[in-house]
Amino acid sequence: MKMYVSLGLAFIILVLDLVTKRWVESSLFYGEQIPLTGFFNLVLTYNTGAAFSILSEASGWQRWFLSGIAAGASILIIYLLYRHAANKMFCLALSLILGGALGNLWDRITLGHVVDFLDFYIGSYHWPAFNIADSAIFIGAVLLIVDSFRQKTH
Numbered sequence: 001m002k003m004y005v006s007l008g009l010a011f012i013i014l015v016l017d018l019v020t021k022r023w024v025e026s027s028l029f030y031g032e033q034i035p036l037t038g039f040f041n042l043v044l045t046y047n048t049g050a051a052f053s054i055l056s057e058a059s060g061w062q063r064w065f066l067s068g069i070a071a072g073a074s075i076l077i078i079y080l081l082y083r084h085a086a087n088k089m090f091c092l093a094l095s096l097i098l099g100g101a102l103g104n105l106w107d108r109i110t111l112g113h114v115v116d117f118l119d120f121y122i123g124s125y126h127w128p129a130f131n132i133a134d135s136a137i138f139i140g141a142v143l144l145i146v147d148s149f150r151q152k153t154h
Helices: 003-026 061-083 088-111 132-149
Strands: 033-035 040-047 112-124
Touching: 003 040, 003 088, 003 112, 003 132, 033 132, 061 088, 088 112, 088 132, 112 132
Parallel strands: none
Antiparallel strands: 033 040, 040 112
């Protein structure tokens, strides 16, 4: 996959993530839930930690620690995109992860937390709220796993 295509896809994910987060922030107040189906709400919540709110109760050091990890991972991903341009699925997966990582990194640096708003649930059990960036990272991770099982021809 050409580098400009990979970076273009990551940029599209970044823009979609930031636009949807700002839309939700301008439409809802913190904690407000808007039921859309019997299993899905829009909700405005903030996560100062990592996935599943890990480290969210820490004293603030996690903001820069997680930002550093995201920045380092982004640099590594760009190198891997360059190095493995022939592997389209691998590059697609990394592009999704890069776009998501940059979206959450932007929030973490500029706001001190990540904006989450997608709330799926069954009965009273709610999956932790997430966003477009998290979705892209998850899909990219699944594609990396699938790609790892594909037979390599080189």
